[in-house]
Amino acid sequence: MDDPESFAALFDRHADEIHRYAARRxxxxxxxxxxGEVFLVAFRRRARYDPAWSDARPWLYGIATKVVAQHRRTERRRNRAMARVGAERPGTFDDRSAERVTAQQLQPRLARALTLLNSGERDLLLLVxxxxxTYEETAIALGVPVGTVRSRLHRLRVKVRRALGGNDPFAEEPQHG
Structure with a gap:
């Protein structure tokens, strides 16, 4: 981490993934x-990185989550706008049937459900x-014990399921860790 070229390799390896996460949020x-802010903070705090961690991603996602928190108003406006947008209805029965099972159909309802979560809940849910x-990596990213990740995630899934009227968009998610 002291070598600028090594840090450049870290940037090259993870910048696209962090960018996708930020764009989705x-x-x-x-x-x-x-x-850019995430990697600037990471560079400034590189001495705090624990070399025992085999992967820098949880550390970078932790930083990204904090930077996103600074941009929270933008995220709330985006979720509210997505919640107001309804999916367009295709014309045929087959198209309508296929649409019911797509994420696009669920997007406005899910965005509305996300607006009901506090920032810590939203951070956990979206990281996972x-x-x-994994749950362990998420715990590192958020600086909490893995048991806390598991219990909070369970409560969040119940909360989101209720907000969606009983449908759990994360029911098919594999159990990490």
Missing amino acids: LGPEPAEDVT AWTDL
Whole structure:
């Protein structure tokens, strides 16, 4: 981490993934800035990185989650806008049937459900759903014990399921860790 070229390799390896996470959280416009901020913070705090960690992703996602928190108003506006947008209805029965099982159909309802969560709940849920981190890596990213991740995630799934009228969009998610 002391070698700038090594840090450049870390950036090259993870910047696209952090950018995608930021874009999903805040939209494409602020994602570029957020990605830059994440790696600037990471560079400044590189001495705090625990070399015992085999993967820098949880550490970077932890930083990204905190930077996203600074951009929270943008995220709330985006979720509210997505919640107001309804999916367009295709014309045929087959198209309508296929649409019912797509994520696009669920998107406005899910966005509405996300607006009901506090920032810590939203951070946990989206880290698990979007980043492919294990529960252990999510715990590192958020700085909490893995048992806390598991119990909070269970409560969140119940809360989101209720907000969606009993449908759990995360029911098919594999159990990490």
